[in-house]
Amino acid sequence: MAIFSVVVLTMPLWLQPFGAAYPDILQKFVIFGVFAIGYNILFGLTGYLSFGHAAFLGVGSYTAVWSFKLLSMNIVPAIILSMIMSGIFAIAMGYVALRRSGIYFSILTLAFAQMCYNLAYSVLTPITNGETGLQLAKSDPRVIDRLFSEAGEGLPSTTLFGIETSGYSGFYISAVIMIIVFYISLRIFNSSFGLKLKAIKANQNRMRYLGFNTKPYLLTAFVISGMYAGLAGGLLAATDPLAGAERMQWTASGEVILMTILGGVGTLFGPLLGVIIIKYFENIFSAVNQLDLHSFYAIFPTWLENALVAISSLFVGEGWHMTLGLLFMLVVAFLPGGVLEGLQLIYKKFTAYLANRNKNTSTQAETKQETGANHGE
Amino acid sequence: MGSKAVLKVTNVLKTFGGLKALNNLNLTVEEGTVHAIIGPNGAGKSTMLNVCIGQLTPDTGSVVFDGNNITGLEPHEISQRGISRVFQTPQIFEELDILQNVMIPALAHLDGQFTFNAIKDLNHRDDIKRAAMQVIEEMNLTDQLHDRAGAMSRGNKRRLELAMCLVQKPKLLLLDEPTAGMARADTNQTIEILKKIKASGMTKVIIEHDMNVVFSLADRVSVLAQGTIIAEGTPQEIRESEIVKEAYLGGAKI
Numbered sequence: 001m002a003i004f005s006v007v008v009l010t011m012p013l014w015l016q017p018f019g020a021a022y023p024d025i026l027q028k029f030v031i032f033g034v035f036a037i038g039y040n041i042l043f044g045l046t047g048y049l050s051f052g053h054a055a056f057l058g059v060g061s062y063t064a065v066w067s068f069k070l071l072s073m074n075i076v077p078a079i080i081l082s083m084i085m086s087g088i089f090a091i092a093m094g095y096v097a098l099r100r101s102g103i104y105f106s107i108l109t110l111a112f113a114q115m116c117y118n119l120a121y122s123v124l125t126p127i128t129n130g131e132t133g134l135q136l137a138k139s140d141p142r143v144i145d146r147l148f149s150e151a152g153e154g155l156p157s158t159t160l161f162g163i164e165t166s167g168y169s170g171f172y173i174s175a176v177i178m179i180i181v182f183y184i185s186l187r188i189f190n191s192s193f194g195l196k197l198k199a200i201k202a203n204q205n206r207m208r209y210l211g212f213n214t215k216p217y218l219l220t221a222f223v224i225s226g227m228y229a230g231l232a233g234g235l236l237a238a239t240d241p242l243a244g245a246e247r248m249q250w251t252a253s254g255e256v257i258l259m260t261i262l263g264g265v266g267t268l269f270g271p272l273l274g275v276i277i278i279k280y281f282e283n284i285f286s287a288v289n290q291l292d293l294h295s296f297y298a299i300f301p302t303w304l305e306n307a308l309v310a311i312s313s314l315f316v317g318e319g320w321h322m323t324l325g326l327l328f329m330l331v332v333a334f335l336p337g338g339v340l341e342g343l344q345l346i347y348k349k350f351t352a353y354l355a356n357r358n359k360n361t362s363t364q365a366e367t368k369q370e371t372g373a374n375h376g377e
Numbered sequence: 378m379g380s381k382a383v384l385k386v387t388n389v390l391k392t393f394g395g396l397k398a399l400n401n402l403n404l405t406v407e408e409g410t411v412h413a414i415i416g417p418n419g420a421g422k423s424t425m426l427n428v429c430i431g432q433l434t435p436d437t438g439s440v441v442f443d444g445n446n447i448t449g450l451e452p453h454e455i456s457q458r459g460i461s462r463v464f465q466t467p468q469i470f471e472e473l474d475i476l477q478n479v480m481i482p483a484l485a486h487l488d489g490q491f492t493f494n495a496i497k498d499l500n501h502r503d504d505i506k507r508a509a510m511q512v513i514e515e516m517n518l519t520d521q522l523h524d525r526a527g528a529m530s531r532g533n534k535r536r537l538e539l540a541m542c543l544v545q546k547p548k549l550l551l552l553d554e555p556t557a558g559m560a561r562a563d564t565n566q567t568i569e570i571l572k573k574i575k576a577s578g579m580t581k582v583i584i585e586h587d588m589n590v591v592f593s594l595a596d597r598v599s600v601l602a603q604g605t606i607i608a609e610g611t612p613q614e615i616r617e618s619e620i621v622k623e624a625y626l627g628g629a630k631i
Contacts, residue, residue: 211456216491
């Protein structure tokens with residue numbers, strides 16, 4: 001856990017060589033990390049595949065922005081409220097959707113999320129501000145802030161008791177929150193509650209015949225993961241106080257599923273790995289252009305350089321989706337346990353190889369000694 | 378042997394489409410007995426167990442357990458009242474290890490209904506771990522404690538499932554063909570284990586095709602054919618009954 005915290009907090013340092021050490025992407029890594037950790041509590045432990053978690057992300061964002069508008073620019077009430085609101089939404093959605101399992105559950109959650117998305121665009125425009133997205137305005141009441149100070153010039157920015165929550169400080173605040181929620185999920189995974197969720201995944205009927213009422217267990221897991229998503233939504237709004245309905249679209253739910261599966265379903269670190277891979281691709285690979293490629297292949301003769309650039313350009317820039325798709329296919333086909341399983345395999349092979357080599361060198365040394373003795377050297 | 382009825386199935390009718398799987402079934406199981414149910418394939422034996430554990434709701438009729446009507450209750454409610462079942466194909470948690478498989482049912486009476494108990498850490502419950510370990514030992518599974526349950530042999534899976542039921546200390550244990558598809562040695566081992574449990578005085582209903590098992594364990598035998606009980610008696614009486622030979626054994630000698 002300590003190592004994990006250090007690794008997360010030093011991300012700005014070790015991501016430098018990958019060109020991913022600027023605050024915007026770092027924030028995305030940790031915030032979507034929260035989202036994926038929460039998603040993994042539901043999907044990884046119970047096996048229920050929800051297609052609607054983006055709705056909670058959106059609800060969290062809207063709630064946070066409203067909190068900035070009405071109450072205070074401090075992110076604490078915003079985040080707490082966004083978790084509560086998404087929790088309420090999760091109870092409603094889970095109560096209905098958990099009546100079914102398997103594909104029907106997925107479809108119900110998808111329908112619910114799409115309903116939220118469409119409502120946000122149409123009927124609920126007074127709350128969501130439709131296509132423009134919900135934004136801060138100078139005329140917002142901000143009741144709590146007004147108690148302490150007069151409205152200043154221009155738009156205020158989001159703070160945590162005076163610390164601005166954009167840029168690097170935003171990353172560190174989000175990172176600390178992610179470490180805390182990661183610790184909570186670790187506890188859930190190792191608790192008897194987590195064990196029972198795994199048992200429900202393995203054989204739900206058996207659980208019933210053993211005397212377990214499985215519904216409340218599933219609903220609790222669903223609400224916890226919904227609140228994680230709400231927290232992530234709140235954090236997104238905290239680092240950039242703007243909420244749009246596109247955050248609720250099903251593609252956003254699909255993205256978190258991709259992240260979880262790519263990294264490794266049901267593992268603790270897998271989803272985080274998935275987040276980093278996908279967000280890295282989205283932000284870095286998509287930005288690579290022809291010029292970058294030419295300079296990358298500059299050491300080759302011109303004709304080869306041009307050919308390589310032509311091939312590679314399919315996979316970068318606009319084509320980053322293709323790279324990601326190929327990677328995803330490879331992972332699902334060959335590593336059902338995700339990238340994390342791949343890393344573990346490599347580690348095992350590597351240690352086995354080292355052990356082998358040590359043995360070989362020692363036996364070689366022995367035979368050398370023997371032959372040496374025979375020849376009387 | 379007590380004369381109190383633990384399980385009383387009265388006039389149960391269950392139809393699937395036009396098929397009467399259970400046709401006015403009446404069955405009384407007395408406390409402390411081992412009650413075997415035999416009958417040809419498709420006679421409704423497994424359907425009867427499904428009705429008893431709440432997997433199926435009967436069309437008409439009632440199931441009374443321990444003096445309470447349990448007809449139409451949810452499976453988990455029935456289980457909480459003290460009925461456990463061993464299935465024909467082992468129903469275990471394949472992804473979990475053996476200790477976990479037995480720990481979970483041991484926890485059912487504490488937090489089957491979702492409470493804050495459910496979130497508490499299980500490593501602190503030494504008494505539950507001890508109970509689980511004891512049953513695992515009885516089933517001779519101790520040396521595989523941390524093996525994945527799904528990777529075990531079929532015989533071991535059955536014993537594991539039996540352990541999962543026994544750790545709950547049920548008042549009534551339902552066994553659906555506990556020796557089906559087992560090698561001779563495994564069958565004998567299972568009989569030994571069942572005899573040991575029999576000595577503890579737990580009431581059992583056992584569905585079985587293997588007449589050796591039936592006649593070495595059962596106190597009473599009911600013969601089920603086409604959804605009704607056609608004969609009932611001690612193993613000796615059933616062995617000699619002409620109706621049974623006709624319906625079930627096709628006149629062949631046992």
